[in-house]
Amino acid sequence: xxxxxxxxxxxxxxxxxxxxxxxxxxxxxxxxxxxxxxxxxxxxxxxxxxxxxxxxxxxxxxxxxxxxxxxxxxxxxxxxxxxxxxxxxxxxxxxxxxxxxxxxxxxxxxxxxxxxxxxxxxxxxxxxxxxxxxxxxxxxxxxxxxxxxxxxxxxxxxxxxxxxxxxxxxxxxxxxxxxxxxxxxxx
Amino acid sequence: xxxxxxxxxxxxxxxxxxxxxxxxxxxxxxxxxxxxxxxxxxxxxxxxxxxxxxxxxxxxxxxxxxxxxxxxxxxxxxxxxxxxxxxxxxxxxxxxxxxxxxxxxxxxxxxxxxxxxxxxxxxxxxxxxxxxxxxxxxxxxxxxxxxxxxxxxxxxxxxxxxxxxxxxxxxxxxxxxxxxxxxxxxx
DNA sequence: GTCTATATGCGGATAGAC
DNA sequence: GTCTATCCGCATATAGAC
Numbered sequence: 001x002x003x004x005x006x007x008x009x010x011x012x013x014x015x016x017x018x019x020x021x022x023x024x025x026x027x028x029x030x031x032x033x034x035x036x037x038x039x040x041x042x043x044x045x046x047x048x049x050x051x052x053x054x055x056x057x058x059x060x061x062x063x064x065x066x067x068x069x070x071x072x073x074x075x076x077x078x079x080x081x082x083x084x085x086x087x088x089x090x091x092x093x094x095x096x097x098x099x100x101x102x103x104x105x106x107x108x109x110x111x112x113x114x115x116x117x118x119x120x121x122x123x124x125x126x127x128x129x130x131x132x133x134x135x136x137x138x139x140x141x142x143x144x145x146x147x148x149x150x151x152x153x154x155x156x157x158x159x160x161x162x163x164x165x166x167x168x169x170x171x172x173x174x175x176x177x178x179x180x181x182x183x184x185x186x187x
Numbered sequence: 188x189x190x191x192x193x194x195x196x197x198x199x200x201x202x203x204x205x206x207x208x209x210x211x212x213x214x215x216x217x218x219x220x221x222x223x224x225x226x227x228x229x230x231x232x233x234x235x236x237x238x239x240x241x242x243x244x245x246x247x248x249x250x251x252x253x254x255x256x257x258x259x260x261x262x263x264x265x266x267x268x269x270x271x272x273x274x275x276x277x278x279x280x281x282x283x284x285x286x287x288x289x290x291x292x293x294x295x296x297x298x299x300x301x302x303x304x305x306x307x308x309x310x311x312x313x314x315x316x317x318x319x320x321x322x323x324x325x326x327x328x329x330x331x332x333x334x335x336x337x338x339x340x341x342x343x344x345x346x347x348x349x350x351x352x353x354x355x356x357x358x359x360x361x362x363x364x365x366x367x368x369x370x371x372x373x374x
Numbered sequence: 375g376t377c378t379a380t381a382t383g384c385g386g387a388t389a390g391a392c
Numbered sequence: 393g394t395c396t397a398t399c400c401g402c403a404t405a406t407a408g409a410c
Contacts, residue, residue, distance in 0.1 A: 003375080003376090017289060018208070018289055019206075019208070019287060019288075019289075021205070021206065021208050021209045022208045022288075022289065024402075024403055024404080025403075025404060025405080026402070026403070026404085034376095035375095035376060035377060035378090036376090036377080036378085036405090037375075037376045037377050037378080038375065038376055038377085040405075040406085041375055041376070042375090045404075045405070046403095046404070046405090092286075092287065095351075096344075096347045096351075097287045099279075099346075099347050099350035099351045100206060100279065100284045100287040100347075100350070101206075101209075102204060102205055102206075102209065105350055105353065111351070111353065114351045115351050115352055115353070117351075118348055118351045118352065118357070119352070122348075122357065139371065141367065141371060142364075142367060142368070142371075143363070143364070143367070145360060146360040146361070146363040146364035146367070147364045147367075147368070148360075148364075149345075149348060149357045149360035149361040149364055150341055150360070150361045150363075150364030150365050150368070151364075152344065152348060152357075152361075153340065153341045153342075153343075153344030153345045153347070153348055153357075153358075153361035154337055154340045154341055154344055155340075155344060156340075156343065156344030156347040156348065157283075157339065157340030157341055157342060157343030157344030157345070157347070158336075158340045158344070159286075160283045160286050160287075160305075160340070160343040160344070160347075161305055161309075161336060161339060161340055161343065163286040163287070163292055164282075164283075164286045164298070164301045164302050164304075164305045165302050165305065165306070166292065166298065166302070170305070170309065170336045170339075170340075171340075173332060173333040173335075173336035173337070174333070174336040174337045174339075174340035176330070176333040176337075177329075177330070177333035177334045177335075177336055177337030177338075178337050178368075180328065180329060180330070180333070180334075181329070181334070181337070181365075181368040181369070181371070181372070182368070184326065184328060184368070184371055184372055185368070185371055190393085190394090211384075211385055211386075212385070212386060212387080213384070213385070213386085221394095222393095222394055222395060222396090223387090223394090223395075223396080224393075224394045224395050224396080225393065225394055225395085227387075227388080228393055228394070229393085232386075232387070233385090233386070233387090
């Protein structure tokens with residue numbers, strides 16, 4: 001791995017663990033084994049490096065979601081596969097956690113990839129739901145856009161509850177709950 | 188307001204806005220107008236003051252939720268009142284945001300009030316759902332505990348989506364979505 | 375490209391006077 | 393109880409040599 005790549009990977013890990021405010025350039029240097037001068041040669045500073053790291057994480061997250069959405073099966077099966085996919089629940093969502101960082105939300109450049117990630121995710125889920133409705137797999141009373149927002153919110157909120165409890169149980173309960181509710185509307 | 192109280196109120200505000208890591212003793216002193224010496228006279232340090240602040244916020248949150256749960260009306264009406272209650276959506280949940288702070292989660296003392304808040308909230312919602320089921324207002328296929336976890340998760344995740352988008356829209360959509368799903372099961 | 379040196383101010387306190 | 397002084401290390405760079 002070359003130097004910029006090592007910096008990006010270490011920054012991604014630290015942003016996930018400690019957030020933007022909690023991540024110092026010094027910690028990035030220690031974790032990556034890169035020297036001070038190299039870091040400031042390749043990146044203009046902490047915000048620049050963070051932006052590269054966030055973009056990378058956002059791309060990966062999108063690709064992993066698409067794996068489940070593009071599987072064969074009914075809409076409900078694909079949504080179930082997505083919600084039940086293996087996740088590092090107690091670590092939380094590496095993109096969602098950034099929304100709690102005021103420096104991220106206050107910076108248009110840093111917030112943009114976060115916004116886009118959730119926007120596309122909701123959009124993609126709404127498409128899956130629309131297909132399911134057309135095929136009669138999902139109750140036509142359900143609005144795709146708002147149901148999609150609900151599903152994404154259950155995941156993000158599930159992480160919050162799991163971290164509060166230091167247990168994956170409430171996350172799993174929340175996922176079970178939404179799946180039962182969605183199945184209820186199936187024909 | 189006396190000195191300890193001023194410190195607690197300022198700390199509550201800062202924890203909400205900037206989280207634990209992002210809140211410095213210096214910022215608390217500036218906002219409260221209290222001097223350095225006074226702060227360390229009344230509290231042993233940042234963790235001690237944060238604990239007092241978090242406990243206060245947790246109490247208030249619990250009391251506000253109970254206002255809606257103890258209203259007259261069906262289970263669905265009370266849950267709707269709770270979910271649609273006026274909220275400072277873009278500021279997020281002052282308790283939920285703490286779960287993103289590694290120093291909070293790593294400290295049993297600081298995590299405890301956060302855990303307890305969500306534990307009680309889920310418990311209370313499950314009671315409301317159980318009542319609703321007994322009265323035939325809610326489909327008996329819905330497990331109260333997991334449905335309660337789902338509802339709380341929708342709220343917490345709704346805040347995340349709203350902050351990502353810098354708009355209350357996805358929060359409102361997520362709430363609409365879960366209410367439609369819950370109503371679907373009503374008899 | 376990478377290294378080391380240097381800089382300013384903040385984070386989070388402790389000490390002791392009043 | 394409150395105030396001011398003092399402390400050490402970290403946060404976040406910039407400068408210039410190699």
